[in-house]
Amino acid sequence: MSQTVDRALSILPLLAEGPADLGQVAERLGVHKSTALRLLRTLHEHGMVYRQSDQRYRLGARLIALAQEAMENLDIREIGHPHLVRLNEQCGHTVHLAVLEDDEVLYIDKVESRYPVRMYSRIGKPVAITVAAVAKLLLADLPEPERRALADKLDYPMYTARSTPNGPAFLRELDKVREQGWATDLGGHEESINCVAAPVRGADGRVVAAMSVSAPNVVVTAEELLTLLPLVRRTADAISGEYSGKTPVKEATS
Amino acid sequence: MSQTVDRALSILPLLAEGPADLGQVAERLGVHKSTALRLLRTLHEHGMVYRQSDQRYRLGARLIALAQEAMENLDIREIGHPHLVRLNEQCGHTVHLAVLEDDEVLYIDKVESRYPVRMYSRIGKPVAITVAAVAKLLLADLPEPERRALADKLDYPMYTARSTPNGPAFLRELDKVREQGWATDLGGHEESINCVAAPVRGADGRVVAAMSVSAPNVVVTAEELLTLLPLVRRTADAISGEYSGKTPVKEATS
DNA sequence: ACGATCGTTGCGCATAGCGCAATAACCGAG
DNA sequence: CTCGGTTATTGCGCTATGCGCAACGATCGT
Known part of the structure; x- marks a missing residue:
């Protein structure tokens, strides 16, 4: 229902397949690179994605922590x-x-x-x-x-x-x-x-x-x-x- | 950087503390209920949150699946x-x-x-x-x-x-x-x-x-x-x- | 050292998301 | 079973927000 959030969340399963760089993410989302960048940045601030040394993004650790808490609940x-x-x-x-x-x-x-x-x-x-x-x-x-x-x-x-x-x-x-x-x-x-x-x-x-x-x-x-x-x-x-x-x-x- | 995504992601740690209903989520986000509803709906569509029988929301299983994949990576x-x-x-x-x-x-x-x-x-x-x-x-x-x-x-x-x-x-x-x-x-x-x-x-x-x-x-x-x-x-x-x-x-x- | 590739920034436009207020479902109590 | 109270949901008009563009900057490989 919310376009921006929808796009941001779509990045996660995509990264679950393996690390990807900005261009790849933008392409697979079908948006401009600057848009993908903004979304990734927001995800990053929340620890949902992590940027490894070669600049590519992977799923972040906060995701794991959240899942852990979810299971304990x-x-x-x-x-x-x-x-x-x-x-x-x-x-x-x-x-x-x-x-x-x-x-x-x-x-x-x-x-x-x-x-x-x-x-x-x-x-x-x-x-x-x-x-x-x-x-x-x-x-x-x-x-x-x-x-x-x-x-x-x-x-x-x-x-x-x-x-x-x-x-x-x-x-x-x-x-x-x-x-x-x-x-x-x-x-x-x-x-x-x-x-x-x-x-x-x-x-x-x-x-x-x-x-x-x-x-x-x-x-x-x-x-x-x-x-x-x-x-x-x-x-x-x-x-x-x-x-x-x-x-x-x-x-x-x- | 992106307000909407920021708000949506802020819901997750909140729900990690335990199930919450729409009103509680809206209040803790500091937004109108209709806004919280839209965000929760989007999260729901992606399986990040789940709505239990008493209408309250909890963290969803897709989150767990993603974390699992993240760890395997x-x-x-x-x-x-x-x-x-x-x-x-x-x-x-x-x-x-x-x-x-x-x-x-x-x-x-x-x-x-x-x-x-x-x-x-x-x-x-x-x-x-x-x-x-x-x-x-x-x-x-x-x-x-x-x-x-x-x-x-x-x-x-x-x-x-x-x-x-x-x-x-x-x-x-x-x-x-x-x-x-x-x-x-x-x-x-x-x-x-x-x-x-x-x-x-x-x-x-x-x-x-x-x-x-x-x-x-x-x-x-x-x-x-x-x-x-x-x-x-x-x-x-x-x-x-x-x-x-x-x-x-x-x-x-x- | 140079060219190509990829990430980053600022900006103006239009849309997408916001809050409001009215409506609808739900629940418990009498 | 009906009546208040509470909570979720819908439609709408306004403006902030997120968008794509294009120019810039960094980085890498050769």
């Missing part, structure tokens, strides 16, 4: 983390915690697999919303109209042959997930990777987060992974309990 | 991390890695102590520049005029009786540090906490980062901590070697 993450670690110790696989934000599902925590083969994912990154087990849980809990609207709006990329193909199929899957109280992704995103996921609920019973265990076929079969379901559910319930108890809705005043 | 951090972990395994204390950015020294990596007593610090947060051992190393390597100018500009808060009291004392300390090639902070920031630090150098010999080991008096005395100096220096040198070898100055093209 996410109580679910703080509460959940030790549980994720324990679960990882018990099963050895990659463990994720995800939340819904606007129309995206994002990982907010991750404990890496103890097996040498890792999977690619990044904290803060949106997940494949139409196939990920955690996404199904979070969306399944949405009120009917929103769920429908969202399902309509989404794209359904066929990552693999088992990806959710379209809106109706997705809504059916969500109904199933809501009913059974857990979800899976069996090769719907990466051919050889399976996940089992369980919901974390707040005091009011609404799903506030979802956690999953993921492992590639080469380590355990889908059947073996499903064996872990009770453990995953128990862990998720433990987080739910702690979360509902400790943090109803309120927030500490500054 | 910091090659020193990537290269250094395994070394920090190994050092921590060997000595058990808290290990930090820091760089200089503009006029601030910031932690970019941290491995927590294995002892129950932890120290407070946060990745991305500026360190106490006049007393921290890592800061001394980074500033000591600055060209004479910049060093002098910076020393002049700084404040010299007396965190403890042993804090660096003023500019001249600081410059003397920096000279000493530069000559000996390592630095300490013996209770200059927190009465009971000591640090030893060593520099990481690039191919051209310039100091690009500094690492430190910190421990409270109650765990080891300052003398015992100094015993670790050779180990710290060896680790820092190992990082220097790898960094100079792998990443001269260049950068991968997108």
Whole structure:
């Protein structure tokens, strides 16, 4: 809505790809160099970008500090983390915690697999919303109209042959997930990777987060992974309990 | 330099303190609500802020994703991390890695102590520049005029009786540090906490980062901590070697 | 030492962003 | 269920603000 701010913020993802000099930034923004300079200067004053010795700009450290604070404000993450670690110790696989934000599902925590083969994912990154087990849980809990609207709006990329193909199929899957109280992704995103996921609920019973265990076929079969379901559910319930108890809705005043 | 962007960016640290509603944001910015609304909307579109169910705004997940990417772009951090972990395994204390950015020294990596007593610090947060051992190393390597100018500009808060009291004392300390090639902070920031630090150098010999080991008096005395100096220096040198070898100055093209 | 490239500055014009005030959604209390 | 109070949202007219331009200056490579 605000042109200037819009442009300034567009610089950040651009710099996330790697350092860039003034000319490059101006060109990719489609503005004059003097304009880009002013925007970069303002970003610089706020520590959002940093100018390295060769004059090129990179993302600044204040950004990292802010993100760190943002994460510390996410109580679910703080509460959940030790549980994720324990679960990882018990099963050895990659463990994720995800939340819904606007129309995206994002990982907010991750404990890496103890097996040498890792999977690619990044904290803060949106997940494949139409196939990920955690996404199904979070969306399944949405009120009917929103769920429908969202399902309509989404794209359904066929990552693999088992990806959710379209809106109706997705809504059916969500109904199933809501009913059974857990979800899976069996090769719907990466051919050889399976996940089992369980919901974390707040005091009011609404799903506030979802956690999953993921492992590639080469380590355990889908059947073996499903064996872990009770453990995953128990862990998720433990987080739910702690979360509902400790943090109803309120927030500490500054 | 750009008013609108300036205001928009000022919202972020404000929200880092905790969620806030439109009125609060407008008031703290000193602008009309409609103005704050427009700014927040723009930030929202870029995923920098998120609007939770009670209509209040919090920091968004895109911020976290960007910060994550920013960290992955910091090659020193990537290269250094395994070394920090190994050092921590060997000595058990808290290990930090820091760089200089503009006029601030910031932690970019941290491995927590294995002892129950932890120290407070946060990745991305500026360190106490006049007393921290890592800061001394980074500033000591600055060209004479910049060093002098910076020393002049700084404040010299007396965190403890042993804090660096003023500019001249600081410059003397920096000279000493530069000559000996390592630095300490013996209770200059927190009465009971000591640090030893060593520099990481690039191919051209310039100091690009500094690492430190910190421990409270109650765990080891300052003398015992100094015993670790050779180990710290060896680790820092190992990082220097790898960094100079792998990443001269260049950068991968997108 | 010279030319090309890239960053920086000052300026006048037009637009983009501002505050205002009216409207609309929301919430709690009676 | 209705009624105040509170908070978010919209449209609008004014002017400050951010824009592109073009001239200048720094920097680098050869």
